[in-house]
Amino acid sequence: MIVRVSTESRDQRKRGGPGGSPPKGGPARRWARLPIPRDWVPALRYCAAVYLVVRVALFVLAAAAWGLGSEQPSSMPNGQPLPLTNGWHNIFTDWDKLDANWFLYIAEHGYSSQGGTGAFFPGYPMLVRAVGYLCLGHLLLAAYLVSNGALLAALVVLYRLTEREYDQATARRAVLYLAIFPTAVFLFGLYSESLFLLTAVAACYLARRGRWGWAGLAGVGAGLTRSMGVVLALALAVEAIHQTIEDRRGRAAGNADPAGRLGTAALRLGASLLPLAGTAGYLLFWQLRYHDWYRPISLQKIWWQRQLSLPWLTLWHGLSLAVRDGSLGDQAWPTFDFVLVGVGLAVGIWVALRARPIYAVYTWGGILLFLSEAWPARPLSSDPRFLVVIFPLAWALARLGRRPGWHEGVVAVSAASLAVVTWLFLTTMAVF
Amino acid sequence: MTASITASRDRDLAAWRSARLNDLREWLPGLRYCATVYLVVRIALVVLGAAAWGLTSEHDSVGPDGSVPRLTNGWHNAITGWDKQDSLWFLQIAAHGYRPGNDSAAFYPGYPMLIRLVGYLCLGHLLLAAYLVSNGALLAALVILYRLTEREYDLATARRAVLYLAIFPTAFFLFDTYSEALFLLFAVAALALARRGHWWWAGLAGVGATLTRSTGVVLVAALAVEAVQQTITDRRGAGTGSGRRRSAARAAVRLGASVLPLAGIGGYLLFWQLRYHDWYQPVRLENSVWGRVFWTPWHTLWRGLVMAWQYGPDAGAGWWTLDFVLVAAGLALAVWVAVRARPVYAVYCWGSIVLFLCTAWPDRPLMSDPRFLVVLFPLVWPLARLGRRAGWHEGIVAVSAASMAIVGWLFLSTTLVF
Numbered sequence: 001m002i003v004r005v006s007t008e009s010r011d012q013r014k015r016g017g018p019g020g021s022p023p024k025g026g027p028a029r030r031w032a033r034l035p036i037p038r039d040w041v042p043a044l045r046y047c048a049a050v051y052l053v054v055r056v057a058l059f060v061l062a063a064a065a066w067g068l069g070s071e072q073p074s075s076m077p078n079g080q081p082l083p084l085t086n087g088w089h090n091i092f093t094d095w096d097k098l099d100a101n102w103f104l105y106i107a108e109h110g111y112s113s114q115g116g117t118g119a120f121f122p123g124y125p126m127l128v129r130a131v132g133y134l135c136l137g138h139l140l141l142a143a144y145l146v147s148n149g150a151l152l153a154a155l156v157v158l159y160r161l162t163e164r165e166y167d168q169a170t171a172r173r174a175v176l177y178l179a180i181f182p183t184a185v186f187l188f189g190l191y192s193e194s195l196f197l198l199t200a201v202a203a204c205y206l207a208r209r210g211r212w213g214w215a216g217l218a219g220v221g222a223g224l225t226r227s228m229g230v231v232l233a234l235a236l237a238v239e240a241i242h243q244t245i246e247d248r249r250g251r252a253a254g255n256a257d258p259a260g261r262l263g264t265a266a267l268r269l270g271a272s273l274l275p276l277a278g279t280a281g282y283l284l285f286w287q288l289r290y291h292d293w294y295r296p297i298s299l300q301k302i303w304w305q306r307q308l309s310l311p312w313l314t315l316w317h318g319l320s321l322a323v324r325d326g327s328l329g330d331q332a333w334p335t336f337d338f339v340l341v342g343v344g345l346a347v348g349i350w351v352a353l354r355a356r357p358i359y360a361v362y363t364w365g366g367i368l369l370f371l372s373e374a375w376p377a378r379p380l381s382s383d384p385r386f387l388v389v390i391f392p393l394a395w396a397l398a399r400l401g402r403r404p405g406w407h408e409g410v411v412a413v414s415a416a417s418l419a420v421v422t423w424l425f426l427t428t429m430a431v432f
Numbered sequence: 433m434t435a436s437i438t439a440s441r442d443r444d445l446a447a448w449r450s451a452r453l454n455d456l457r458e459w460l461p462g463l464r465y466c467a468t469v470y471l472v473v474r475i476a477l478v479v480l481g482a483a484a485w486g487l488t489s490e491h492d493s494v495g496p497d498g499s500v501p502r503l504t505n506g507w508h509n510a511i512t513g514w515d516k517q518d519s520l521w522f523l524q525i526a527a528h529g530y531r532p533g534n535d536s537a538a539f540y541p542g543y544p545m546l547i548r549l550v551g552y553l554c555l556g557h558l559l560l561a562a563y564l565v566s567n568g569a570l571l572a573a574l575v576i577l578y579r580l581t582e583r584e585y586d587l588a589t590a591r592r593a594v595l596y597l598a599i600f601p602t603a604f605f606l607f608d609t610y611s612e613a614l615f616l617l618f619a620v621a622a623l624a625l626a627r628r629g630h631w632w633w634a635g636l637a638g639v640g641a642t643l644t645r646s647t648g649v650v651l652v653a654a655l656a657v658e659a660v661q662q663t664i665t666d667r668r669g670a671g672t673g674s675g676r677r678r679s680a681a682r683a684a685v686r687l688g689a690s691v692l693p694l695a696g697i698g699g700y701l702l703f704w705q706l707r708y709h710d711w712y713q714p715v716r717l718e719n720s721v722w723g724r725v726f727w728t729p730w731h732t733l734w735r736g737l738v739m740a741w742q743y744g745p746d747a748g749a750g751w752w753t754l755d756f757v758l759v760a761a762g763l764a765l766a767v768w769v770a771v772r773a774r775p776v777y778a779v780y781c782w783g784s785i786v787l788f789l790c791t792a793w794p795d796r797p798l799m800s801d802p803r804f805l806v807v808l809f810p811l812v813w814p815l816a817r818l819g820r821r822a823g824w825h826e827g828i829v830a831v832s833a834a835s836m837a838i839v840g841w842l843f844l845s846t847t848l849v850f
Contacts, residue, residue, distance in 0.1 A: 053827055057834065067743075067750015068842060088745045180830055325486070327507045332486020409472055411826050412599055412833035416476065419834035420841060424487060 040156065043163070047155035047175055054179045055148065058188050059091045061422050066090040069427035074098055077105040077115060096140060097425075098432045100190035107132060107139050111289070116303035118295040122282055123199075123225030124192035143190040151187045151194035154201050155179065158391055161205040165356070166395070173398035174391075177410060182340060182417035183388045185425055196225040197389045200232055203275070204358060207239045212267060216274030223278020227296075228389070230279055231365035236272030239358035243268060300373060309379070311371035315341075318380040333430050337380035340421075344387040350396035359392040366390050382432055384421075462578035466594055470571050473598045477607050478510045480837060484844035485509035491847045493517055496524045496534060513844050515559060519609040526551060526558050532708045538717040541700055542618075542644030543611035562609035570606045570613035573620050574598065577809055580624040581816070584774070592816035593809075596828060601758055601835035602806045604843065615644045616807045622651055622693070623776060626658045631685055635692030642696030646714075647804070649697060650783035655690030658776035662686060718791060727797070729789035733759075736798040751848050754839075755798035762805040768814035777810035784808055800850045802839070 036044060065071065073081040074097035082101065084090075096104065102117065106125035111117045124146065132142035155175050162171035178184065187194045199221035206215035219236060223229030244265040287293035300306040309317075318341065321334035344367070351363045370386040387393065397414075401407040425431040484490065492500040493516035501520070503509075515523070521539050526547035530536050543565065551561035574594050581590035597603065606613045618641035625634035634655060642648030663683035667676065705711035718724045727735075740756035743749040766785055770778045788804045805811065815832075819825040843849040 049823065053830075057831060061834075061838070063744070064750060064754065064838065066747055067745070067753055068748070068846075070748055084747070086746045090745070090747075176826060326482070327486070327509070328505045329485055329503065329509075330487065330489045332483070335486055336483070405468065407826075408595060408829050411829045412472075413476060415830035416480075416833040416837035419837045420480070420483065423838060423841060428487075430487075 040160065043156050043159040043171070046172060047152060047159055050176055050179045051148075051152050051155060054184070055188060058185065058422060061419060062094040062426060063088065063091045065423055065426035066094055069423070071427050072429055074101060074429065076101050077117065092144075093140070094426055095189045098429070099192075100143070103128065103190060103192065104139050104143060107143070111286075113290040113292070113295070116299050118286060119299040119303060121192065121225055121227065121229075121279075121296070122285070123221060123278075124195050126224075127195065140190070147190055147192075147194045148188065150198040154187075154194060154198035154391075157198070157201045157205050158394075161201060161208065162395065162398070164205075164208065166399070169402070170395070170398045173401045173407065174394040177397045177401070177414060178388075178391060178394040180411065180414045180418050181388050181394065182343075182414060182421050183384045184418055185422040186385050186388055189425075191385075192225050193385065193389050196222055196228065197391065199225060199229075200362070200389060201391050203232055203236060204239075204362065207236050207268075207272070207358070210243070212240070212271035216271035219272075219275030220278040220281075223275040223280075224282060225278075226389075227279065228366055228369055228386070229275045231362060231369055233273055233275040234365050235358050235362035236275065237269060238361045239356075240265065240268035240272045242357055305375050305377075306373040307376065308372060309374040311368050314371045314374040314379045315345075317374065317376075321379065334378055334380065336424075336431075337378065337384060340384035341380050341387070344384070344390070344393060347393045347396045348390070350399075351392045354399075355392050355395060359395075363390050363392050385432070459575065459579065462575050462582070462590070465591060466571060466574035466578055469595055469598045470567075470574060473603070474567065474607060477514075477604055477840065480604075480840050481513040481844060482507065482510035484841055485513050488841075488845040490845050493520060493847055495520045496536065511563075512559070514604075514608045516843075517847065517850055518611075519562070522547065522609060522611065523558050523562060526562070530704075530707070532710065532713065535717055535721045537704060537714040538722065540611065540642075540644050540646060540714070541703075542640060542696075543614050545643075546614065559609065566609055566611075566613040567607060569617040573606075573613065573617040573809075576617070576620045576624050577812075580620060580627065581813065583624075583627065585813070585817070588820070589813070589816045592819045592825065593812045596812040596815045596819070596832060597806075597809060599829065599833045599836050600806050600812065601761075601832060601839050602802045603836055604840040605803050605806055610803075611644050612803065612807050615641055615648070616809065618644060618648070619651060619780070619807060620809050622655065623658070623780065626655050626686075626690070626776070629662070631659070631689035632692075635689035638690075638693030639696040639699075642693045643700060644696075645807075646697065647784050647787055647807070648693055650780060650787060651693045652691055653783050654776050654780035655693070656687060657779045658774075659683065659686035659690045661775055723793050723795070724791040725794060726790060727792045729786050732789045732792040732797045735792070735794075739797065752796060752798070754842075754849075755796065755802060758802035758805070758839075759798050762802070762808070762811060765811040765814045766808070768817075769810045772817075773810055773813060777813075781808045781810050803850065 071084060071094070073084050076082050082097065099120070102120050103125045106117050106120055106122070107128040111122075127146045128139055128143045131145050132139045135142045135145070155178065158178065159171045159175050162174045179187075181187075187197065199218045203215045203218035203222060206212070206218060215236060219229065219232050222232050244261070247261060247264070283293040283296065286295050318334060318338045322332075322338035323335075325331045325333070326335035348363050348367055352360045355363075366386065367390070370383050375381050397410050401410050421431060490503060490513070492503060495501055518539070521536065522544045525536050525539055525541070525544035530541075543562075546565045547558055547562045550564050551558045554561045554564070574597065577597065578590045578594050581593045598606075600606075606616065618637050622634045622637035622641060625631075625637060638648065638651045638655060641651050660683075663679060663686065666679040666682060700714065701711040704713050736752065736756045736759065739752040742752075744753040763785065766781045769781045784804065785808070788801050793799050815828050819828050839849060
């Protein structure tokens with residue numbers, strides 16, 4: 001990604017930049033040798049540190065879960081149970097379960113008209129396969145490289161975006177809170193969430209900087225990675241309109257060319273629709289290859305028993321089950337789902353009220369999309385995972401974290417929740 | 433004349449009141465901060481109790497009489513889910529007292545005695561009384577730790593120290609119906625009082641500590657070391673003659689007060705001698721019932737390490753590794769205390785560590801030791817000092833809170849964390 005050096009960053013170079021001037025022979029000098037714009041270095045350094053600490057902690061947790069829990073073998077896409085064996089390798093291989101199995105299966109064997117592979121969008125498995133060639137066919141390693149590389153990049157872009165929208169302190173907190181979000185385990189695991197997060201946050205960042213062509217391309221990546229990419233198209237469209245209105249207000253006093261303004265607006269709106277090309281391209285692949293473009297959508301019902309539902313009905317049903325089963329031993333999964341989704345919704349209200357419309361639309365579009373499909377037996381299942389890619393939620397917490405004592409509270413509660421959710425993901429088959 | 437005496441008395445009384453009010457005001461920020469930290473962690477642990485009940489199939493804990501208390505569905509599990517293992521013993525002793533044949537002697541009387549007393553005020557609801565005693569003691573201990581840390585270091589370190597202790601990986605034992613919180617209160621109070629020169633009060637707090645847990649005897653050594661250090665400091669500034677004689681008298685008082693905690697443990701053994709003619713029973717039970725044997729500390733550690741490595745990668749057999757990792761982290765912190773803290777704290781930490789490493793269960797040598805670490809409050813100081821550096825504070829909070837959540841979860845959902 002090419003990033004134009006802004007006037008601000010040129011000034012920062014003159015005075016040593018936000019990270020300070022690099023001393024000779026120091027670590028900053030080593031960073032300076034990397035082909036990274038200098039104003040990205042503090043973000044990269046901070047995000048890499050946060051990423052590494054959480055990454056190591058999660059590997060340790062996997063070792064603990066293997067040693068102290070009683071894990072159940074995950075079922076592979078071909079119906080066979082994934083064999084479990086004793087050994088320290090479980091630190092890495094333990095994460096290969098549930099959807100991760102599907103992604104690795106698709107990366108290895110491709111799609112099939114039989115089975116449920118069509119429900120998994122191709123962005124992540126495609127990249128796993130591509131990186132797998134560089135890893136001499138070791139797909140698990142490739143899957144880690146893709147998802148974790150995407151996560152690190154997403155954190156860096158989020159840092160820069162937050163810095164632009166708020167300030168540096170909020171950016172640092174937002175990155176930290178996202179990395180220890182209760183369901184952040186899916187960003188570090190072999191799931192497609194981190195790749196989607198990268199494409200989504202990059203699309204928003206590029207759109208905010210006025211790089212609409214690149215934003216649209218990032219959106220195509222999002223559309224190829226998860227079905228939620230369609231929401232990104234809507235969010236970008238809102239931003240396109242917002243920028244056009246801002247332009248009109250800004251140039252009202254001047255003598256700007258109305259035709260030029262209209263052209264720019266059309267360009268933005270055109271770029272904002274690009275993410276749909278990702279989703280459409282995938283459906284086209286199914287049509288051309290298997291003559292069934294609807295298969296990826298129909299599988300949600302056929303294979304995963306997800307049914308269309310009104311968002312408020314999904315929530316109400318989720319709440320009813322949460323209250324009914326909450327106090328029953330080993331049966332409180334609906335409560336677990338509801339509590340996490342409830343917190344996400346509460347934080348989402350802040351985004352709707354206080355954040356720029358593009359983020360409010362992305363947040364609520366994403367939430368409404370996943371609430372529109374529900375598995376009747378457990379209406380909010382998977383929804384806590386879907387929340388983790390809705391990055392503006394971290395801003396609400398990051399703003400709250402400015403108050404004395406709240407920062408520690410958010411860190412402690414979030415890290416503890418992440419630990420428990422990860423534990424449940426590793427030791428049960430009920431967190432997906 | 434009478435009027436002037438009365439006026440003078442009034443002035444003295446007003447001055448005394450003003451001084452006490454000032455004292456209270458000094459404690460207020462500490463109390464406010466500690467109460468907030470306590471409340472947040474307390475609520476989080478109740479939620480964890482509910483989650484562990486709802487999301488796992490909990491194992492029944494065997495009661496002191498061999499019965500298995502029936503687990504029932506309901507929100508009450510958020511609170512009662514924590515009432516297991518040693519908690520059951522303390523409640524049994526509070527309800528029925530000691531019996532020579534039921535192995536209860538291994539549990540020191542301070543905590544169950546207080547539960548029984550507070551139980552009268554709670555109309556006989558002993559579980560409520562147990563929570564009131566342990567949680568009240570914990571809150572008081574946190575406030576005293578805050579003040580002590582402020583004295584030894586500074587305000588920022590005090591705030592971090594309190595927070596880190598409240599989310600220490602095994603801190604849920606402090607919030608639970610175990611005797612750790614009460615012991616912590618007595619221990620931190622004894623050392624804080626000794627540091628302020630209130631030696632008799634320090635000795636009395638030490639008596640409370642030894643009535644609560646056997647490791648209270650380490651306080652004798654710690655207080656004695658502090659007594660010697662204060663005397664040396666006095667002598668340096670005393671000059672010659674009467675100053676030195678006064679210094680010697682004060683040293684005798686301090687040393688006398690520092691051995692007071694032995695009265696607590698002596699009293700408990702005396703009770704067993706007078707009541708059941710067997711003063712050795714509380715000591716013997718550690719071996720005969722709990723299977724603990726005397727090993728040298730390094731042998732216990734070595735065996736712990738060997739078993740941790742041997743069983744670590746096996747499914748469901750990582751308990752040795754859990755023990756070792758937590759104890760090793762505690763030992764690393766204790767090295768800092770030995771090198772950088774005042775001798776009284778170094779002696780308290782290392783005396784306790786050596787004591788619990790000397791009694792090991794051969795099948796799981798470091799079992800329970802992670803719990804014993806949580807009362808060694810000076811261990812949070814190295815973390816609190818480290819937390820000054822940018823980014824480290826967040827790291828410590830996140831790792832510690834996550835560890836406590838997992839260890840707490842294991843306590844709630846298995847019967848293998850003691």
